[in-house]
Amino acid sequence: MTTDPTPAASTPDDAPRALVTGASTGIGRATVRRLVRAGYRVLASARREDRLAALAEETACDTFAADLTNDAQVAALADHARSLGPLKSLVHIAGGAIGADRVEDGRAEDWSRMYDINVLSTLRLTQALLGHLRADGGGDILVLTSTAAIAPYPGGAGYTAAKHAERMIPATLRLELVGEPIRVIEIRPGLVETEEFSLNRYRGDAEAAAEVYAGVAEPLTADDCAEVITFSLTLPDHVNLDEVVIRPRAQASNTVVHRER
Numbered sequence: 001m002t003t004d005p006t007p008a009a010s011t012p013d014d015a016p017r018a019l020v021t022g023a024s025t026g027i028g029r030a031t032v033r034r035l036v037r038a039g040y041r042v043l044a045s046a047r048r049e050d051r052l053a054a055l056a057e058e059t060a061c062d063t064f065a066a067d068l069t070n071d072a073q074v075a076a077l078a079d080h081a082r083s084l085g086p087l088k089s090l091v092h093i094a095g096g097a098i099g100a101d102r103v104e105d106g107r108a109e110d111w112s113r114m115y116d117i118n119v120l121s122t123l124r125l126t127q128a129l130l131g132h133l134r135a136d137g138g139g140d141i142l143v144l145t146s147t148a149a150i151a152p153y154p155g156g157a158g159y160t161a162a163k164h165a166e167r168m169i170p171a172t173l174r175l176e177l178v179g180e181p182i183r184v185i186e187i188r189p190g191l192v193e194t195e196e197f198s199l200n201r202y203r204g205d206a207e208a209a210a211e212v213y214a215g216v217a218e219p220l221t222a223d224d225c226a227e228v229i230t231f232s233l234t235l236p237d238h239v240n241l242d243e244v245v246i247r248p249r250a251q252a253s254n255t256v257v258h259r260e261r
């Protein structure tokens, strides 16, 4: 993919500002790159400071490390975002899957953690910055969920439960905020081959992680998702892409995937 950065130094002061979570890897990092190239000033957040520093070096984005499961760290991130000035787009990408167990074997602590990193983290940061979006004349709240938010698959119940729940945040906010100048966008990717998603899901088992994408001609890339995210945010303000499902051509549903092998 292209990583040609647009340094903040060449970005005008009145450029729109976006806060992107999950920016240390995968879809979040690709989104930071795309938004910077589209002329945004981006505040990139995740827990790993070294990853954020490398991205700042590459794109001249601002960074702030925060664990979104920690209320005090979310408050500090929101304070920092406010200190930078008006915010146009709040882009929730942080999240993830832990385990691929059948319901009968699922671990409650995994389900609980997935609820925290996918649902409550999105809730916390939305609550912390909604007032700032409003004060600055509106903007966008984008939530990256998943096709796991709209249909089950065997071994997926803990993750699909969390993503279904996360989906209720944009779905409900859109009803609650109608009439305000705030777009609420939900993007639902299917199979995306990223460095860490499946590795984390399978607790570091690289073979099991590779099997997820085995034989699939062209899984989506992080940059494919970033392109759709950037498109949705750069449409005219009155155009709201409510819900977007993106899948690779080789995937027809969560359970029907064409594999050549």
Ligand SMILES: NC(=O)c1ccc[n+]([C@@H]2O[C@H](COP(=O)([O-])OP(=O)(O)OC[C@H]3O[C@@H](n4cnc5c(N)ncnc54)[C@H](OP(=O)(O)O)[C@@H]3O)[C@@H](O)[C@H]2O)c1
Residues within 6 Å of the ligand: 021, 022, 023, 024, 025, 026, 027, 028, 045, 046, 047, 048, 051, 066, 067, 068, 069, 093, 094, 095, 096, 097, 117, 144, 145, 146, 147, 188, 189, 190, 191, 192, 193, 194, 195, 196, 197, 198, 200, 222
């Ligand atoms: N890959 C797929 O097939 C796929 C498909 C549909 C949807 N998604 C969703 O897309 C999003 C990004 O996934 P990905 O595939 O790009 O890779 P990923 O490895 O799942 O990325 C997760 C991101 O969330 C951050 N994160 C995790 N826990 C956090 C916490 N407690 N506080 C703050 N940040 C946290 C991670 O950064 P740190 O570890 O540095 O904190 C990382 O940047 C996730 O929400 C995932 O559920 C993925």
